[in-house]
Amino acid sequence: MKMITFLLVGLIVHVIFFVSIFDIYFTSPLVHGMTPQTTPLAPPASRLVLVVADGLRADSLFTPLPDGSSRAPYLRNVMEERGTWGVSHTRVPTESRPGHVALIAGFYEDVSAVAKGWKENPVEFDSVFNESRHTWCWGSPDILPMFAKGASGDHVYTHTYPAAEEDFASTDASRLDSWVFTQVKSFFQSAKSNSSLRASLLEDQNILFLHLLGIDTNGHAHRPMSKEYLDNIGLVDTGVADLVSMVEDFFDHDGRTAYVFTSDHGMTNWGSHGAGHPSETLTPLVAWGAGVKNAQKVTAAQPYNDGFLQDWKLEHLQRVDVNQADIAPLMASLIGVPFPVNSVGVLPLLYLNNSDQFKAESIYTNAIQVLEQYKMKMAQKKETTLSFLFTPYQLLTESKQAEFFHKARILIQLEKYDDFISLCRSLISNALEGLVYYHTYDRFFLGCSVVLGFVGWTSYVVLVILKTHASLDRHPSLLNQNRSHTLARLCICVTVVITVFLLIQRSPVTYYIYCLLPVPVWYSVLKEYRTLTDLVHSAPSLPLWKCLGYLVLVAFGIELLVVSFFHRAMLTVGLAVLSLWPFLSGLFGKAKFRSVSWCLGCLCLAAFPLMPVVGREPNIHLVTCAGVLSLFTSACYLWSALQKAPLHLTDRQQFITQMLHVAVCAYVPSLTHSSLQQKQGLPLLNQIISWTTLASSMLVPLLSSTRIFHRLLSIFLSLTATYLLLSTGSEALFPPVLSWLMFVWINIEQEAMLAQGVSGRQELSTIDFSANIDITKIRQLKLDDIRRSYFFVFFIITAFFGTGNIASINSFDPASVYCFLTVFNPFIMGGLMMWKVIIPFIIVMCTFETIQVATQLSSRSLFLIVLVISDLMALHFFFLVQDYGSWLDIGTSISHYVIVMSMTIFLMLLSVVTHILTSQRLILWRKRKTHFP
Known part of the structure; x- marks a missing residue:
């Protein structure tokens, strides 16, 4: 019976230690209640087409064939003539869900999702789709539903194929991409005769999202160097060309459509992804259309020393790299929707073809959106911390914020847009650091509590082994009993003090567990005082x-x-x-x-x-x-x-x-x-x-x-x-x-x-x-x-x-x-x-x-x-x-x-x-x- 009790107690203690790191290190950094921020100037585009080629590596798209031609001639022409291109740097894990969250919501997958699994929305977050007027999506049933269910209202429409179609043993998985392109074509054909659908499409702030899984599936099944994988890239290129032609015809070539082509992650030579190899983290980004800068020729050396430009034969074109989360504010800026409130991306201004004033106002909106997150996080931490214990983040105090707004007002009046943009970027950097500061505010305190419990538990187990197998005095004396009563009273007092402190701070229930667990554990250790003294006394007789x-x-x-x-x-x-x-x-x-x-x-x-x-x-x-x-x-x-x-x-x-x-x-x-x-x-x-x-x-x-x-x-x-x-x-x-x-x-x-x-x-x-x-x-x-x-x-x-x-x-x-x-x-x-x-x-x-x-x-x-x-x-x-x-x-x-x-x-x-x-x-x-x- 004692053994069963000990095992149950040990199981509970280890479960607490196990769960503790999710409370200490992996709680959600997201905050809610911020006001969405929108650029006040008119956007350059009325609609945006987002094409994500799942599993497409940057080198697979950009590297020309041995004869100098390209396996994606349409996209190559866009890069050289009428668009801006670069590499989108993804973060690990290079998986489909976190990649799409970064692309569309603007933040890197919430680490608390590790504890909850990446099914649909383990945490609530905002996205560009949610902020749009209407979003139509076609593609995989594994990706599309999470953005539809995470959106407020009923304006994100998904069209998916059956999950059984994702078969690695299929003759050619490129049919998944053919299905998407066919469905989009049918969609526009039906819009010509459906007046309500046509009216919705003609509104501004709309998004069309195509998720293409064929390249990823062929890569897993046949490897990225296979004929199936490379031919699938050509199929996607042809499909994008037909898609652009179809969209432009439907909207009478009004020049109000922006296009973004990218990938959620790459793939290793052996057909896997998830880690940080460059073949997984370097993905292509090509943008063109309304509001996007045309291709820029360069003569001087580019600031990229990774050696890829020579292999890609693109050293003559300006390359603009971004972090994957930066694509969400780019899309929001192009169609004029509010930046996703949880976004940590920084607007890549080099992609924008607009006035300096528009760029300045856009990056200012970006800065205020990040600052709103910081202010909400600071307010939450201040409410749950005793005033004399609260230490604000020094680089972004209220006086520093007021100083920023004062400088910004002067610079915008003087039309010093470059200085203004530099000031906004500095604010974004400080605000992101401040978010981390307040998110980890209680970490040292909780970590010490868990370590104290850890050491106490291990000491107790060692004492149990010694009592069972060493010839020590196991009969408690009267003096030992009195000492045990005094120790018990002391532990009760410590428990009361800790509980009152946590109550005043309105701490979560789990904090009580982590902070109070060491008390009974160390009580169990210290009450074995007699065993410890006997061990010391018997030490000379041991080998x-x-x-x-x-x-x-x-x-x-x-x-x-x-x-x-x-x-x-x-x-x-x-x-x-x-x-x-x-x-x-x-x-x-x-x-x-x-x-x-x-x-x-x-x-x-x-x-x-x-x-x-x-x-x-x-x-x-x-x-x-x-x-x-x-x-x-x-x-x-x-x-x-x-x-x-x-x-x-x-x-x-x-x-x-x-x-x-x-x-x-x-x-x-x-x-x-x-x-x-x-x-x-x-x-x-x-x-x-x-x-x-x-x-x-x-x-x-x-x-x-x-x-x-x-x-x-x-x-x-x-x-x-x-x-x-x-x-x-x-x-x-x-x-x-x-x-x-x-x-x-x-x-x-x-x-x-x-x-x-x-x-x-x-x-x-x-x-x-x-x-x-x-x-x-x-x-x-x-x-x-x-x-x-x-x-x-x-x-x-x-x-x-x-x-x-x-x-x-x-x-x-x-x-x-x-x-x-x-x-x-x-x-x-x-x-x-x-x-x-x-x-x-x-x-x-x-x-x-x-x-x-x-x-x-x-x-x-x-x-x-x-x-x-x-x-x-x-x-x-x-x-x-x-x-x-x-x-x-x-x-x-x-x-x-x-x-x-x-x-x-x-x-x-x-x-x-x-x-x-x-x-x-x-x-x-x-x-x-x-x-x-």
């Missing part, structure tokens, strides 16, 4: 050098694991060091063959962290080789088991069946890959085999014997079959190599126990998972068990990052799930990839379960050691969490903390699953007894 050596090694090992999150090669270093363990510990003399096997297994596994995370080309032949290696490993495993104990007929039949199944699953990816290359789609039989294998992967092992060798072999074969179906290359070799090392680990731990003279050692062949361990044989922890726990944590981290499946946000290859489905479905695809990541976890967990049973270890005590190790890592990562810089930096810092914090919770749940997987057995049929009269 201090040995204890100190273990602590130094564990500290070094924890830091190695922390560094491995940033540099996967450190896992290789760690495995190389672990390979020497039998030689350094003296086990080599007692178990030469197993020691050599351990060394070779560590060195073979060490090769995987050195392999590239991203950019790997599919190599189905390696998947087939992995299947052969798995069968060979299984045969060796089976031979070893037969040396110890004979197999029953049913077990022998099951293993033969499972090995044949692995052989089939090793061939299915090759057959699927061949079929997709020939554009024949996913074979139905392959799909049936894949889903059946997945569904039965956790049930088939339950049919085998619960003897250690038999059950582990069945688990390995079942999980390997699924892993092969989810593999595209070298990562398929990871499970058999990991399983080999885990098998050696089980055997060598038996030798380590024998070397330590631990009584009650059992032969592995005689151990049955289903047999209850005699509680009287559960031994006390020894220093060597810290090493076992660290090995477990190390192998869990290696299982997670070993093949780089999710070490980088853009390492996911859709080809990994093609044996199961080819139609785009983020939830099913994400679920399959998560299962692929979990499979190595289960292999390690089953191994640790075996070691625990075989070495008579207390699962509670081992868990506490693992808890301390993971909490120390989590505390380290807590200090590394950040919400500034690129999205790659932000995502990396939060993912590291989440991974380690989730580890303990996840391992608790996974340990239950692996316990069932190893110890339970399903009996589908029983032999009927024969009764004789």
Whole structure:
């Protein structure tokens, strides 16, 4: 009962620590209640056409063909004759939703959306579509609905194709773009006969939005250098040319239409996106039409040293780069709608073809719009902070704001527009910095509270371990009881003071949790005063050098694991060091063959962290080789088991069946890959085999014997079959190599126990998972068990990052799930990839379960050691969490903390699953007894 209570308390504490970073670092920076700001002068355009070619790289559009011609001749002509062009610099994550939010709403995806998911609108925000009079959209069902549902009123109209059309195995995904262009053509044809629709189109401040997903889908399916991807660019170029002609004809060439062509993100050479590679963050921007400056010839060197201008043969044209969020104020300025109130973009004046007065008034509107956000944020923070504790942002105090308006008034009267524009840009910069200042105002206070709770909890767990396994005085004296009562009164007083302080500041409920949690945690630590003093008194009798050596090694090992999150090669270093363990510990003399096997297994596994995370080309032949290696490993495993104990007929039949199944699953990816290359789609039989294998992967092992060798072999074969179906290359070799090392680990731990003279050692062949361990044989922890726990944590981290499946946000290859489905479905695809990541976890967990049973270890005590190790890592990562810089930096810092914090919770749940997987057995049929009269 005490163990269950402790686990529940530990679970709650870790959930609080886990959630805390979202309150400290990732709350929404958006504020509401600002007044929309509009430029008072008449806009140059009545309508705007926005075309977003999803997944289009800048170099793919701008680089000419070998013969000097362009694969997008119409857009090339626009750039050279009648428009302004440049590169739109996106931010990580280079995904469709955050890219479109930046383009249309003017701010980079709210980081609080990480906690809520990127479905529709996790936070309310304004957009150019919302501010328009009417917006008509055509394209993907994944993008369009979020802007329609986020708009006030009913003036954003969406036209989408079925989600099933987004099929990576289709003969040519460019049909998605053809569908959009066809629908737009039908729309204008119907507007000629529909008077109400025509009247709406003839109004000003309208937007037409075309979302073209074909290029992105072809890039995922065939790679950006493929004929399908490049031909799709030509199709889009032709479609844009026809679109412009159609729009101009409908509006009688009134010269009041502005056009913006861009992309939400690029794509890597291996067909993925999400991270910060230049191929993902450099996207094209071409603008032309009403209010846009014509192409400008340049003679001097341009201020861009990235080397692309020469490759693109565009060094003679003025290039105007922007940040992706700058496009939203550009579109708002062109058609005269209010700037999106949450926009952080800066109007790119070099795109505007208008008077200096219009440019000055537009950038002034931009500055006031950002300043409104700042003033609202400051007011909110001032209301919830005690006046004597409130410290305003010094660069933009009320006096500084008044000074700005005074200078601005003088400059605009003197018509010094260049100075006026420079002043407005300075205000925008200060206002954006001020927004960050007030958004992070309480961060230090909350961070200290969480760290205090973290340290207290870890100290308490260490005390629990010492009380359980050290010969210390566990009987509280009267003096100790009196001290405990005094400590309790002190804690109550501290709780009252903190609560009153938070009440006065009108703090959120979560603040109470983070600030009050350290009180009971430290009370639990300090009331063990007697245990602490006994530990100090008994220190001289302890093997201090040995204890100190273990602590130094564990500290070094924890830091190695922390560094491995940033540099996967450190896992290789760690495995190389672990390979020497039998030689350094003296086990080599007692178990030469197993020691050599351990060394070779560590060195073979060490090769995987050195392999590239991203950019790997599919190599189905390696998947087939992995299947052969798995069968060979299984045969060796089976031979070893037969040396110890004979197999029953049913077990022998099951293993033969499972090995044949692995052989089939090793061939299915090759057959699927061949079929997709020939554009024949996913074979139905392959799909049936894949889903059946997945569904039965956790049930088939339950049919085998619960003897250690038999059950582990069945688990390995079942999980390997699924892993092969989810593999595209070298990562398929990871499970058999990991399983080999885990098998050696089980055997060598038996030798380590024998070397330590631990009584009650059992032969592995005689151990049955289903047999209850005699509680009287559960031994006390020894220093060597810290090493076992660290090995477990190390192998869990290696299982997670070993093949780089999710070490980088853009390492996911859709080809990994093609044996199961080819139609785009983020939830099913994400679920399959998560299962692929979990499979190595289960292999390690089953191994640790075996070691625990075989070495008579207390699962509670081992868990506490693992808890301390993971909490120390989590505390380290807590200090590394950040919400500034690129999205790659932000995502990396939060993912590291989440991974380690989730580890303990996840391992608790996974340990239950692996316990069932190893110890339970399903009996589908029983032999009927024969009764004789």
